[in-house]
Amino acid sequence: MKPQSMTHKILARATGKKSVSPGEIVTAKVDMCFAHDPVVKYLRQYFYEEFGKDARVWDASRIALFQDHLVPAKDSASRSLAIAMGNFAEEQKIPHYYPYGKDYGICHIMMCEKGHVLPGEVVLGTDSHSVTYGAFNAFGTGVGFEDMLNVFKTGELWFRVPEIIEVRIEGELRPGVVAKDIILKVIGELGMGGASYKTLEFTGSTIEAMSAEERMTMCNMSVEAGAKNGIMAMSDAAEKYLADATDKPHPYDPVTTDSNFEYIRSLLLRAENIEPMVAYPHTPDNVHSISKAKSESIRINQVYIGSCTGAKMNDIVMVHDIIKGKKLADGLQLIVVPATSSIYRQMISDGISSDLLDAGAVIESPGCKACYGAHGGVLGDGENCLSTTNRNFRGRMGNPKSFVYLSSPFIAAQSALSGYITD
Numbered sequence: 338m339k340p341q342s343m344t345h346k347i348l349a350r351a352t353g354k355k356s357v358s359p360g361e362i363v364t365a366k367v368d369m370c371f372a373h374d375p376v377v378k379y380l381r382q383y384f385y386e387e388f389g390k391d392a393r394v395w396d397a398s399r400i401a402l403f404q405d406h407l408v409p410a411k412d413s414a415s416r417s418l419a420i421a422m423g424n425f426a427e428e429q430k431i432p433h434y435y436p437y438g439k440d441y442g443i444c445h446i447m448m449c450e451k452g453h454v455l456p457g458e459v460v461l462g463t464d465s466h467s468v469t470y471g472a473f474n475a476f477g478t479g480v481g482f483e484d485m486l487n488v489f490k491t492g493e494l495w496f497r498v499p500e501i502i503e504v505r506i507e508g509e510l511r512p513g514v515v516a517k518d519i520i521l522k523v524i525g526e527l528g529m530g531g532a533s534y535k536t537l538e539f540t541g542s543t544i545e546a547m548s549a550e551e552r553m554t555m556c557n558m559s560v561e562a563g564a565k566n567g568i569m570a571m572s573d574a575a576e577k578y579l580a581d582a583t584d585k586p587h588p589y590d591p592v593t594t595d596s597n598f599e600y601i602r603s604l605l606l607r608a609e610n611i612e613p614m615v616a617y618p619h620t621p622d623n624v625h626s627i628s629k630a631k632s633e634s635i636r637i638n639q640v641y642i643g644s645c646t647g648a649k650m651n652d653i654v655m656v657h658d659i660i661k662g663k664k665l666a667d668g669l670q671l672i673v674v675p676a677t678s679s680i681y682r683q684m685i686s687d688g689i690s691s692d693l694l695d696a697g698a699v700i701e702s703p704g705c706k707a708c709y710g711a712h713g714g715v716l717g718d719g720e721n722c723l724s725t726t727n728r729n730f731r732g733r734m735g736n737p738k739s740f741v742y743l744s745s746p747f748i749a750a751q752s753a754l755s756g757y758i759t760d
Contacts, residue, residue: 340595342501343568344536347476347592351459359500359601368458370488371401371433373444374408376463378421380486381428388490394429395492401433401453402426403444408437408704411712442677442703445469445645449553450677452582456571456591461488466645466727468560471539471568472552473575474591478566499565501536502527503600506543508608513760515655516551517647517725517745519543519606520558521614525624526604533563535601538594543608544569549578550649557646558727561621570594583679613760615723616743619731627748630758635742638720640753641734642746643674643701644708647725650680652746657689659750665697666756672714674701710735723752 338356341349349357351365372380385392394400402422410416419436426434433453435441445466448454456474461467463485470477480494488494504523523537537559544552552569559567569575571591579589613627642648642656653675665671673693675681681703684690690700707714708726715735716722722734722741729741742758752758 340598342594342598343592344476347457348498357498359498361498362495364493364495365459367461367488367492369399369453370461371444372463372485373403373405374418374422375406376482377425378418381421381425383486394489397429397431400431402431403435404437404441405443406705440678443645443705446676452584455589457589465560466557468567469553469557471556471566474571476566499534499536500601501538502532503603504537504539505541505605506608507541510608513747514611514613515745515747516554518611518614520555521616521624522611524562524622527562529620529622530563534565537564537567539569545572549574550651554646613748616729618729618740621728627760635758637723639670639722640749641672641707641714641722641724644726646727647746648674648676655746656750657692660696661692663696663754665753669753669756671698671753673698674706675703677703707734723749723758725749
């Protein structure tokens with residue numbers, strides 16, 4: 338049998354084959370999937386139109402529904418999306434339904450927190466950052482509206498088997514350098530289209546030593562290089578994260594890449610040579626070192642700590658540890674948006690919220706919010722924002738006349754104190 342990568346083994350398992358080859362078209366059984374508030378109203382409408390008014394989803398226990406993009410509702414149209422989702426969850430008896438309220442949050446972090454992402458499985462979502470799930474050795478990827486419509490009914494979807502790019506990171510990171518810096522460096526090296534419909538497979542001692550949340554950051558942004566998915570072998574940290582999941586996971590079977598597998602490309606980076614990185618407007622691959630950014634004295638009006646990329650508990654702790662006991666730069670607005678309700682509650686119980694408020698931050702309820710420009714931190718004309726999010730396209734945060742820079746939480750927090758991008 339031909340040597341197989343992790344991704345190939347997962348797709349082969351899901352199609353009932355012993356092996357698959359890059360470029361091959363396969364129909365895979367889906368283990369778990371989700372949709373969120375921007376699309377469920379229309380998924381519901383077309384589901385009944387296409388499959389009949391009494392149609393049932395293929396397996397309600399393998400579907401999750403999330404309210405995360407438009408919470409709380411900013412207008413009546415937003416609320417109508419939430420109402421339609423609630424109706425669909427009730428009609429189809431979908432148990433994994435997370436509406437705005439006691440227990441909700443950004444879909445990708447909730448999927449992991451709840452134990453809906455398991456090694457060796459195919460996990461799909463109606464959002465491109467579903468690539469996050471490779472942090473737990475799953476094949477995670479985003480799909481479109483029509484694809485998910487068919488998954489809801491059949492539990493299957495076709496894929497073209499991707500080629501594999503190895504991204505090997507070896508060594509120990511310098512203080513103040515974290516996963517966000519590594520993945521920005523990688524995106525800068527590959528370019529936004531450098532991994533189009535390919536897999537980024539992250540390997541090396543640096544990856545093995547990462548916390549589960551840092552692994553999530555790496556895989557989450559693999560799509561910014563065009564990747565179909567990002568993936569890693571399981572680690573002790575990832576196993577512990579799954580063991581602590583709210584819904585205890587069923588037994589799973591991780592996969593590893595065969596030792597004699599041949600990648601189409603290998604990118605090797607030494608961890609100790611990586612410094613903090615900043616993505617300049619208006620693309621995630623417009624990446625520069627913090628040394629360059631400091632030399633240009635880039636003044637910022639807002640720092641935004643949020644999104645599936647940059648508002649996990651470890652991200653917020655990083656910000657807190659820098660800002661605690663200090664004051665923000667004059668005239669600067671710091672917005673902190675925890676990814677989930679559980680993170681929000683932990684911030685309060687640990688005293689983090691109080692410390693951030695004392696420093697001058699504003700803490701919002703969980704959700705996607707300004708990351709995609711709907712509400713909760715939209716910028717004014719000509720304003721600069723330094724953000725821990727994943728995209729900085731023109732208008733991404735709601736105003737095409739504003740400028741968004743991307744960085745790690747560490748750099749974002751330091752910059753919030755100075756008013757300029759700095760370490």
